[in-house]
Amino acid sequence: MAPHRTEPDSPGTDWHAQELLLMREVMKMVGRSLAPAFVLREMLHLMSELLGLNRGRMVLAGEARQGVPRTAAVRHAYGLTAEEVQRGVFQWGEGITGRVLATGLPAIVQDVDAEPLFLFRTVPRNRLPPQTVAFIALPIEVNGATIGVLGCHRIRSRQRHLSDDLAVLRILATLAGQLLQLEQLVADQTRQLVARNAALARALESASARYGLIGQSPALLQALGELERVSQSQATVLLLGESGTGKELFARAVHLASGRHDQPFIKVNCSAIPDTLFESELFGYEKGAFTGANTARAGWFEQANGGTIFLDEIGELPLAMQSKLLRTLQEGTLVRLGGTKELKVNVRLVAATNRDLAQEVQAGRFRQDLYYRLNVIPIRLPSLRERGDDVRALALHFVNRANQTHQRNVNLAPDALARLQAHDWPGNIRELGNLIERLVLLADHTLVTAKTLEPFMPEGAGTPPPPAPGDAPVVRDYQSAQSHSANALREALARHQGNQSRAAQSLGLTLRQFAYRLRKAGLR
Numbered sequence: 357m358a359p360h361r362t363e364p365d366s367p368g369t370d371w372h373a374q375e376l377l378l379m380r381e382v383m384k385m386v387g388r389s390l391a392p393a394f395v396l397r398e399m400l401h402l403m404s405e406l407l408g409l410n411r412g413r414m415v416l417a418g419e420a421r422q423g424v425p426r427t428a429a430v431r432h433a434y435g436l437t438a439e440e441v442q443r444g445v446f447q448w449g450e451g452i453t454g455r456v457l458a459t460g461l462p463a464i465v466q467d468v469d470a471e472p473l474f475l476f477r478t479v480p481r482n483r484l485p486p487q488t489v490a491f492i493a494l495p496i497e498v499n500g501a502t503i504g505v506l507g508c509h510r511i512r513s514r515q516r517h518l519s520d521d522l523a524v525l526r527i528l529a530t531l532a533g534q535l536l537q538l539e540q541l542v543a544d545q546t547r548q549l550v551a552r553n554a555a556l557a558r559a560l561e562s563a564s565a566r567y568g569l570i571g572q573s574p575a576l577l578q579a580l581g582e583l584e585r586v587s588q589s590q591a592t593v594l595l596l597g598e599s600g601t602g603k604e605l606f607a608r609a610v611h612l613a614s615g616r617h618d619q620p621f622i623k624v625n626c627s628a629i630p631d632t633l634f635e636s637e638l639f640g641y642e643k644g645a646f647t648g649a650n651t652a653r654a655g656w657f658e659q660a661n662g663g664t665i666f667l668d669e670i671g672e673l674p675l676a677m678q679s680k681l682l683r684t685l686q687e688g689t690l691v692r693l694g695g696t697k698e699l700k701v702n703v704r705l706v707a708a709t710n711r712d713l714a715q716e717v718q719a720g721r722f723r724q725d726l727y728y729r730l731n732v733i734p735i736r737l738p739s740l741r742e743r744g745d746d747v748r749a750l751a752l753h754f755v756n757r758a759n760q761t762h763q764r765n766v767n768l769a770p771d772a773l774a775r776l777q778a779h780d781w782p783g784n785i786r787e788l789g790n791l792i793e794r795l796v797l798l799a800d801h802t803l804v805t806a807k808t809l810e811p812f813m814p815e816g817a818g819t820p821p822p823p824a825p826g827d828a829p830v831v832r833d834y835q836s837a838q839s840h841s842a843n844a845l846r847e848a849l850a851r852h853q854g855n856q857s858r859a860a861q862s863l864g865l866t867l868r869q870f871a872y873r874l875r876k877a878g879l880r
């Protein structure tokens with residue numbers, strides 16, 4: 357049945373059907389939206405269309421403020437002009453509406469002309485029908501408190517009973533109260549969340565700045581949030597992430613954010629220590645422990661006492677060393693090589709790996725008990741792929757740094773920044789940093805555009821292939837295969853004790869790319 361306008365006294369109207377239709381339409385509205393502005397206006401509209409309850413309005417209380425008399429004003433209305441809505445402001449106890457607000461009791465004015473309290477504030481008498489007009493006002497309640505008034509006019513002498521109108525209006529006032537409460541709740545919670553979010557963002561922003569970590573991407577902020585939460589505890593932190601994702605910077609951040617920040621931070625790269633030297637390096641040795649041990653020497657653990665030790669590439673630790681490490685972690689003691697005395701050490705361990713340690717455990721290369729001990733607080737560092745938004749900030753940071761170091765004045769044009777952002781960076785931040793450093797050193801112009809940048813971009817994995825017209829073969833950029841001088845390759849190898857994978861990594865190259873360049877440079 358389509359809603360139809362009811363004349364006040366149209367005979368034979370099926371009021372029961374009209375009421376049901378009104379309820380159904382209002383509920384449909386609620387189903388579509390919980391936004392009170394929309395639902396409440398429609399409610400007032402349908403009251404008028406279907407039941408002849410005209411000029412419906414909802415007067416809602418404003419916020420209570422000290423020293424200011426509390427008022428309520430028309431917030432939702434149907435059939436009122438803009439001026440009428442504006443005039444509809446009431447103080448507590450003022451007129452009929454004010455009385456309902458103050459007492460929380462319904463008011464039924466059978467004849468507005470005969471009621472001395474009736475103010476005609478909102479709708480003047482000459483805008484009402486000439487017949488006897490009644491006014492009904494019901495309280496809108498939230499949690500037992502009156503927060504507003506639902507009011508409407510009706511022609512007094514109608515076939516429809518006033519008590520029927522009252523019954524429907526009571527339901528609608530209750531529904532309005534619920535919707536308004538919900539709106540209030542959502543607004544309050546949203547306000548709280550927005551404030552909390554802003555506070556967290558501020559805290560994280562300053563935290564990241566404090567630790568020299570560049571980037572604002574959600575993935576980075578999440579890792580940083582986890583770090584801040586655990587920094588005060590003494591628990592071991594395991595940093596997981598691909599190469600070049602900033603594990604060392606994060607390890608330093610754990611240290612700086614902890615109560616140990618003015619104690620030593622010792623970094624040990626497990627992949628750089630030959631197996632035979634591990635024990636003496638980590639745990640120290642006593643005089644005479646081996647040929648040439650003319651004096652005793654404290655190992656890294658003792659040197660880190662009171663502070664933090666960062667074991668990078670912990671997956672490279674030989675099994676025998678894993679047992680010794682576990683003992684030190686569990687007992688808080690160590691025995692130097694060639695010694696017998698147990699020395700107490702108080703060191704917090706931060707470990708990092710780009711290997712899948714669970715898999716190493718499966719393969720029998722990593723002790724399960726040590727793995728559990730390390731894996732108390734794992735923090736996964738996002739790869740640059742997951743924090744694409746940070747590429748710009750990082751690139752600009754590296755350009756500044758390289759300009760300062762090399763006293764140059766190179767800048768990146770917007771299209772060069774966009775090109776850097778579009779790249780996949782399998783070698784992550786280190787690869788990006790190295791590329792920018794080369795760029796700053798070797799660029800011919802001070803403004804690097806996407807075009808002048810291209811020869812510096814790494815080839816192969818991660819670079820979107822150049823558009824190949826038809827099925828013409830893809831021609832690789834010849835220049836980029838010479839992106840590193842023979843000297844740079846040799847230095848990288850030396851820095852990594854001849855380990856090609858590490859040397860390649862440090863230059864942001866894959867092993868294959870590195871080997872290719874070695875061959876080209878006649879170094880192999």
Ligand SMILES: Nc1ncnc2c1ncn2[C@@H]1O[C@H](COP(=O)(O)OP(=O)(O)OP(=O)(O)O)[C@@H](O)[C@H]1O
Binds near residue numbers: 568597602
């Ligand atoms: N968020 C960051 N902001 C600024 N510089 C960063 C950030 N993350 C990493 N870097 C820089 O990127 C380079 C690589 O970072 P880092 O050595 O910490 O990576 P890693 O994960 O320890 O790498 P690997 O596993 O290969 O040892 C460093 O020069 C570091 O200063």
